[in-house]
Amino acid sequence: MGLDVIRPFDLKHWDPKEAAEPTSPQELTLESGKVLFFPALPFELAPQETRFLSERWSNGKTKNISYRGDHAPLKGAQGTADDLLELHAMLARFSHQARQLVEGLFPAYQNVLKQGFTSFRPARVEGRRSSWRQDDTRLHVDSFPSNPTGGERLLRVFTNLNPAGRPRVWRIGEPFRPHAQRFFKAAEAPRPLKAWLMDTMGLTKSRRTDYDHYMGQLHDLGKKDLLYQETSPQERFEFPSGTTWVVFSDQVLHAVIGGQFMLEQTFKLPPAHLVNPAAGPLAILEEMAGRPLIP
Ligand SMILES: [Fe+2]
Incomplete structure (x- = not known):
């Protein structure tokens, strides 16, 4: 029996308000752990932008090129000033369209979603070498050691723009609750002194909460378990x-x-603005811990 995670929608417009057929609010679908899939929603490139579908724009230091707002330079990119300006504009356009999409699909989040970075991923997934912790070919939920969320949700919009028609291939795992149940008992207890020290030394962008600790444990224990x-x-x-x-x-x-060539936009959502907070990772982990995990 399949896991039944994919929910297809017939939307053809990045701004759902402009679409001929309105899409009803989908917060509860998303919050129940489904993948909202839009098979008729491509990110359109201008003819002169198709040249960016190449690995040569990557500076080789980071695997992705990221757009961090109108006034910040691209990170991870190389090229002439004109090229970089055009690539910057392309990523800004995707960032804007992704915002229109999520605001239309999830009206309850409209004014509270924080715009995160936009990432262009020109590298081939196949054959890439990395440590087990960074190996995203293993099932995981996103949790980044140096970037604690403090309970904020990670909402992501992905678009495959492979020019040769190659798919982006995912394995999608079991729902969050059974996943957490499987590994929670084996998780190490949080160490507040370590979290404080890492923050003080600048190793994390903010203090890791106990929630971040447990999310990191699930990420690591799941990836390690072949x-x-x-x-x-x-x-x-x-x-x-x-x-x-x-x-x-x-x-x-x-x-x-x-797969190869993808765009991704991250948004952060404070957990208090979920329509059904009980279905989210914070509530599920707090239930297992028997105590609050964020201050
Ligand atoms: Fe991931």
């Missing part, structure tokens, strides 16, 4: 080129096993 990787409930899904999908990547277990 038997879990192979035998836990999961399904493979291919996102064709020219399609878009939206998930809470801190809730949906995912592994990226193939």
